Amino acid sequence: MNNSPITTSIFDLFKIGPGPSSSHTIGPMKAAFDFLQRLGQLPETSLQQAADIHVHLYGSLSATGKGHGTDRAVVAGLLGWKPDTTDPVALLALLKDPAQTYPVRVGEREFGVGPEHIHFERKRYDSPYANTMVMRLAGSGPDGGPLTLLEEEYYSVGGGFILRKGEEQAGSSGALxxxxxxxxxxxxxxxxxxxxxxxxxxxxxxxxxxxxxxxxxxxxxxxxxxxxxxxxxxxxxxxxxxxxxxxxxxxxxxxxxxxxxxxxxxxxxxxxxxxxxxxxxxxxxxxxxxxxxxxxxxxxxxxxxxxxxxxxxxxxxxxxxxxxxxxxxxxxxxxxxxxxxxxxxxxxxxxxxxxxxxxxxxxxxxxxxxxxxxxxxxxxxxxxxxxxxxxxxxxxxxxxxxxxxxxxxxxxxxxxxxxxxxxxxxxxxxxxxxxxxxxxxxxxxxxxxxxxxxxxxxxxxx
Structure with missing residues (x-):
């Protein structure tokens, strides 16, 4: 048994959001939204070097992500949508056209995100959790070589709960x-x-x-x-x-x-x-x-x-x-x-x-x-x-x-x-x-x- 006390809110367990899957829809949307907020904290000099946003999905996020709409959820999160306020009709309409890209605005920059930027990786990823997402802002260095400007690793751990690598043990700041x-x-x-x-x-x-x-x-x-x-x-x-x-x-x-x-x-x-x-x-x-x-x-x-x-x-x-x-x-x-x-x-x-x-x-x-x-x-x-x-x-x-x-x-x-x-x-x-x-x-x-x-x-x- 876990020796630490429970610090989960009733309203984290019971969350409002779009179906069909909390692990594959709500969790990835929340992770993508968090990544968008972190992109917004980057200095302008880093954003000027950026070219693309790429999202890599592992575990069952890759195996059944298409059926669960994980790709749509990721795009929605990058567009700034949140699960409890998302219009389900608008969500279902995302990625209907595989040739369409969606504008993700970060500061003064705009990045196009479409199906080619979301990668369903069937290979196993070395992670402590079954469902892992790696989100990356990529660009070019001074020599023209590939450059990673920001990379975050997220875990969808069930029920729409997500953890970010390095913050897995985050909990209540006050005593119960x-x-x-x-x-x-x-x-x-x-x-x-x-x-x-x-x-x-x-x-x-x-x-x-x-x-x-x-x-x-x-x-x-x-x-x-x-x-x-x-x-x-x-x-x-x-x-x-x-x-x-x-x-x-x-x-x-x-x-x-x-x-x-x-x-x-x-x-x-x-x-x-x-x-x-x-x-x-x-x-x-x-x-x-x-x-x-x-x-x-x-x-x-x-x-x-x-x-x-x-x-x-x-x-x-x-x-x-x-x-x-x-x-x-x-x-x-x-x-x-x-x-x-x-x-x-x-x-x-x-x-x-x-x-x-x-x-x-x-x-x-x-x-x-x-x-x-x-x-x-x-x-x-x-x-x-x-x-x-x-x-x-x-x-x-x-x-x-x-x-x-x-x-x-x-x-x-x-x-x-x-x-x-x-x-x-x-x-x-x-x-x-x-x-x-x-x-x-x-x-x-x-x-x-x-x-x-x-x-x-x-x-x-x-």
Whole structure:
């Protein structure tokens, strides 16, 4: 386990941005935007020697980057676009014409960036992380030879989180009132200080980000609003998703079916499936979603929270509190294993989302921290070893249906965890996260976002 305390904000875990992938779309866009800011800090003399910007993509960013729109995301970031304010229609329009270049302005200079400046490098790069981006401003020296004026190395580590080489350990600058790095430590803090989980999470968030209590609540409400907008859009939109698979949307059909089954015991389950598919299909279409904890898993929590709001009729306060419980579980996985499909396979994405969803449901139901832990543990336990093998590199098959399956497992984990005494649970959340990390480490890279094995090999049949 990681010995340092968790210093992740709720609003870093739940990020608003365009689909289809937090690692391949949101992360590269943020990295390219950061590189643009650093270009702007160069002296004019260096810029006068510059000729081109080149971006080199490694790992699964190279293997499935085309299908995930990584090249478009990089161009968008270099144009100064940010994930939470990007127009998804404008993003999808980038690079439609392979001959077109886009003007990147740095000071008084302008550089044209197009497909020829983005290199998908299938060779292995010596890096501590699976998904690496190297961004370079190149020019000519006094003798006419090649010259590198600025080079930065970035890592996309899942959920839209990025690290820049040399700043990997950057974290909170202030002390948290209730630090913890494991579920055991979290429970000790709750017991020692006689706190509820919401009180602890709120106090840490306020200390970490400087937000007031009111601002934290408002921003969680905003996250929920974006999640539920994605669900509603997905329930309306019909047709075929982008990409060569030509996959038909299914959410509107399921929703209509559920509405017509007034007296069927299947109705509840079909509604849940429809809500999860709706948000996930919007992600696959490049729409605005919320990483929860990743874009590939952005249907699980939205589907469950939409169900909780419209079927269980939980009010805003209960939903907010449940989101904090979900965040606590997401923090623990990210801190002690990984939420990246490139490192953990799909157990890092859907497995974590399912555990977060189980914690959300259990907390909303007013159950104890022991029950929340048990529900989250069950959620992860039954996703151990799940591969990440997207057909064609698109976040569609099996990704969309996996969101619905992950939500159903979350609901069942909630039922199992609250059906008896939580103290009878034999496996702790900390233990299953440790197993998760070991499983991801042992899993072949073929099964981790590269589309080189598993269902991805069925592409010719689609």
């Amino acid at each position: 009132p209730y630090p913890y790095g494991t579920m055991k430590e979290l429970k000790t803090q709750l017991d020692d200080h006689h706190l509820t989980l919401e009180q602890l999470m709120l106090a840490n968030e306020m200390a970490l980000t400087g937000r007031t209590r009111k601002q934290v609540f408002q921003d969680i409400d905003r996250i929920l609003d974006f999640m539920h907008k994605a669900v509603r859009r997905g329930l309306r939109h019909r047709g075929i998703l982008p990409g060569s698979i030509r996959l038909h949307r299914k959410a509107p059909v399921l929703y209509k079916q559920a509405c017509g089954l007034a007296h069927s015991s299947d109705r509840f389950l079909i509604f849940l499936n429809a809500y999860c598919l709706a948000a996930s299909e919007e992600n696959a279409a490049g729409g605005i979603v919320v990483t929860a904890p990743t874009s590939g898993a952005s249907g699980v929590i939205p589907g469950l929270t939409y169900l909780a709001r419209h079927h269980f009729h939980y009010d805003r306060a209960v939903l907010r509190s449940g989101m904090m419980a979900a965040a606590a579980v997401g923090f623990l996985v990210k801190h002690n294993a990984s939420i990246s499909g490139a490192e953990m396979g799909c157990m890092g994405e859907i497995g974590t989302a399912s555990a977060m969803g189980a914690a959300f449901l259990t907390h909303c139901a007013g159950k104890s921290i022991d029950a929340i832990e048990a529900a989250a543990e069950i959620g992860i336990e039954h996703h151990l070893g799940m591969t990440c093998d997207p057909i064609g590199g698109y976040v569609q098959i099996p990704c969309i249906e996996r969101n619905a399956m992950g939500a159903v497992k979350a609901y069942n984990a909630f039922l199992l965890a609250t059906s008896g005494l939580p103290s009878h649970q034999k496996i702790s959340l900390d233990a299953v996260i440790k197993v998760m990390k070991a499983t991801g480490r042992d899993m072949s890279t073929k099964y981790k976002e590269t589309s080189e094995a598993g269902l991805a090999l069925s592409a010719t049949e689609c």
